Amino acid sequence: MLRPAIWATRAIVTLTVLSGLACTKTPPHAANLVVTDFPSIQAALDALPAEGGVVIVPAGIHKVREPLRINRSNVTLRGEGRGTVIINENQSGKPAIIARSDQDPAKNPLWGVTISNMCITGDSSVVGEARAWPEGEEAKIMGGDAILADHCYNSLFEKLWLVRNGGNGLNLYICYEDPRVISCVISYNRKAGLRMEGCHDIAVSASHFEENYQHGLLAVDTWNIAASGNDFDDNRGSAAALKGCVGSPLSGNLYTNSPDWGLILENCRGNTLTGEIIRRNLGKGGVWLKNSSFNTITGCSFDSNDSLALVIDKDSQQNSITGNVVSCLQSADRTMGLEIAGRDNILSANIIAPGRGFGLILSGENQNVSGNTFVSAQDNGCILIENLKNSAVMGNILRSRDRVLEPSSAIVTRGFCSGNRIEDNR
Numbered sequence: 001m002l003r004p005a006i007w008a009t010r011a012i013v014t015l016t017v018l019s020g021l022a023c024t025k026t027p028p029h030a031a032n033l034v035v036t037d038f039p040s041i042q043a044a045l046d047a048l049p050a051e052g053g054v055v056i057v058p059a060g061i062h063k064v065r066e067p068l069r070i071n072r073s074n075v076t077l078r079g080e081g082r083g084t085v086i087i088n089e090n091q092s093g094k095p096a097i098i099a100r101s102d103q104d105p106a107k108n109p110l111w112g113v114t115i116s117n118m119c120i121t122g123d124s125s126v127v128g129e130a131r132a133w134p135e136g137e138e139a140k141i142m143g144g145d146a147i148l149a150d151h152c153y154n155s156l157f158e159k160l161w162l163v164r165n166g167g168n169g170l171n172l173y174i175c176y177e178d179p180r181v182i183s184c185v186i187s188y189n190r191k192a193g194l195r196m197e198g199c200h201d202i203a204v205s206a207s208h209f210e211e212n213y214q215h216g217l218l219a220v221d222t223w224n225i226a227a228s229g230n231d232f233d234d235n236r237g238s239a240a241a242l243k244g245c246v247g248s249p250l251s252g253n254l255y256t257n258s259p260d261w262g263l264i265l266e267n268c269r270g271n272t273l274t275g276e277i278i279r280r281n282l283g284k285g286g287v288w289l290k291n292s293s294f295n296t297i298t299g300c301s302f303d304s305n306d307s308l309a310l311v312i313d314k315d316s317q318q319n320s321i322t323g324n325v326v327s328c329l330q331s332a333d334r335t336m337g338l339e340i341a342g343r344d345n346i347l348s349a350n351i352i353a354p355g356r357g358f359g360l361i362l363s364g365e366n367q368n369v370s371g372n373t374f375v376s377a378q379d380n381g382c383i384l385i386e387n388l389k390n391s392a393v394m395g396n397i398l399r400s401r402d403r404v405l406e407p408s409s410a411i412v413t414r415g416f417c418s419g420n421r422i423e424d425n426r
Contacts, residue, residue, distance in 0.1 A: 034058065041068055041077075041086075048075060057118060059083035065090055067148075070099040073111040079118025082161055088122045088143035093166060095145040096120050105151035106174070113152045119161035120146040126164050138190055138213070141166040146189070153177035160184040167191050169212065174198040180205075187211055192218040193235065200224055210234050215241045216258075219248075228252050238264050239281065242271070251275050259283040262305065268292040279303035285336075291315040302326045306334045309354070314364065316342040321350065328355035328377075337374075340367060347372060358384040358412075367391040376400050376410065385422075387415035393422045 031053035038044040041062060044055045052074030059080045067090070070077065077097070088096035097115065101108040119126065122143040144167035149155055152175050162169035162184065169186035172179055172195070179199055184207040186193040193212035196202060197220040204227040209216035216235035219225055225248035232239035232255045239255035241264040242248065248271045255262035255278045262281040265271060269292065278286040278300060285308040289295060293316055302309035302324060309326045312319055321338075328335035337352050337359035346368045352359040353375035362369060363386045374382040374396060382398040382405065398410035407425045 032056070035062075045070060045075070045077070048072065052076075052112070054078060056080070057084050057086070061085050061087060061124075063087045063089050064096060067095050067098045070097065070110070070113055070115075071102045073113070075099075075110075075112075076114040076116070077118075078114070078116050081117055081159075082119055084118040085126070086118060086120045087124050087126075088120065088146070088165065090122075090143040093142065093144040095148040095167065095171070096122070096143065096165070097147045098150070099147070099152050099155070100150035109151040109153050109176070110155075111152075112154050113149065114156040114158075115147060115160065116156070117159045119163065121162075121164050122146075122166050123164040138164070138188075141190065143167070145169070145171045145191075147171065149173065149175055149179070151175065152179065155179045156182070157184065158182040160186075162186045162189065162193075164188045165190065168195045169193045169209075170195070172196045172199050172202070175202070176200045178202070181207060183207060185210075186216075189213065192216070192237075194218070196220065196222045196225075198222065202226070205229055207231075208233070209239075211236065213237070215239070217241070219243065219245050221245070223247055225250070230254070231256075232262075233257055238262065240264070242266070242268050244268065246270050248272075249274070253277070254279075255286075256280050257282065261285055261288045263287045264290065265292045265295060266290040268295060270294045272296040272298070274299050276300040277303070278305065278309070281305045283307070286310055289313065289316045289319060293317045293319065296320045296322075297324060298322045300324045304329050304335055308336045308339050309352075310338045310340075312338075312340045312342050312345055314341040316345070318344045320346045320348075322346070322348045324350045326350070326352045326354060326359070328353065337361070340364070340369075343367070351375070353377075358382065360384070361386065362391070362393070363387050363415075365389040365391065367393075369393045370395045373397045374399070374410070376405065381412060382410040383412070385411065385413045385417060385420070388417045388420055390419040391421075393420065394424050396425045398425055 054076040057079045122141040146162040146165040148171045168191040169189040180203045187210040192214045193209040193216045199222045201224045215237040216232035217240040221244040228251045230253045234257045238260040239258040243266045251274045258281045260283045262278040286302045286305040289312045335355040336357040337354040339361040341364045343365040359374040
């Protein structure tokens with residue numbers, strides 16, 4: 001039997017918890033609804049008051065033939081983990097879930113929509129597990145995106161399994177003001193894993209994107225993407241593609257096993273890649289900067305990419321490439337170095353050890369290449385200079401696997417070159 005003192009202690013704890021609950025500010029008339037109390041998930045969503053609330057979808061199989069619609073702010077649709085499965089049986093390309101105002105979305109955006117803790121798929125076989133489709137099986141999936149969020153601000157998408165859908169896994173359209181995608185598995189979708197267009201200030205973190213039929217991540221005209229700790233693996237387009245994106249820090253992500261580029265920056269400005277792993281992309285190469293300027297790539301590893309590790313094209317300028325490593329552990333006979341064109345770019349303090357070809361193919365104007373170590377797989381051909389103007393190639397170490405090379409043999413010049421300083425390389 002418990003002594004009175006212990007009972008008194010428990011009473012104090014109980015009162016403290018209840019007091020904390022009493023002080024929690026809850027929006028007036030907000031609701032917490034369970035789907036089993038309604039004929040359908042949509043009926044529960046429709047029963048929410050204008051102020052929003054929570055709809056809990058219990059574990060089990062929930063089939064939908066028309067999109068579930070979230071049409072008011074401050075709504076949370078929450079499952080009970082991987083055992084909550086929504087199967088999209090739509091046959092005309094519509095999403096499983098649409099979050100969008102019934103009014104003009106541009107003038108009446110939704111705020112504070114949360115979708116979490118469930119699996120959404122267009123394939124009933126995913127109930128038990130999610131694996132890659134056998135060839136041709138994906139054509140049977142007629143539904144669209146798992147989730148389409150249209151003009152949803154301060155939205156949160158977390159702990160989701162978005163697998164084997166006929167469109168994108170998650171499609172964010174004009175979602176300003178802090179959308180967040182956290183701890184999701186987004187795989188085997190027939191379009192992109194995550195597609196973003198016209199989004200601002202977005203966080204994408206600790207998520208896995210595998211074998212999506214287009215890019216793992218596609219961002220169009222999106223600003224301030226903070227992407228960290230994500231795994232982009234085996235996607236059938238590029239691992240990730242940013243087009244028209246500005247001011248985005250990308251850090252600690254893995255881009256691997258793509259049959260195209262690992263990462264594309266197209267018409268991008270002012271983005272920073274730090275501590276990224278770009279490895280074993282088996283098509284065009286590691287990173288492609290296309291008409292992109294004022295970007296920084298630092299402290300990244302380019303390992304075993306087939307073809308070129310990094311390309312900066314002729315329309316790109318004023319990019320800084322520092323402190324990176326190019327290596328060729330698994331595809332030594334295929335991995336090449338860097339190709340830098342454009343103008344006013346800096347290549348400094350990198351270790352570049354390709355498996356074949358030149359460590360650097362350099363052209364353009366006003367380029368600065370200094371303080372790098374080039375380790376050639378052969379006894380010549382560390383740097384190829386083509387049609388280069390007013391540039392400096394200075395203070396680099398040029399060596400083969402076992403000895404330092406003479407600059408006269410390690411640096412090859414072709415085409416029209418003028419106004420360059422090529423000195424102190426050894």
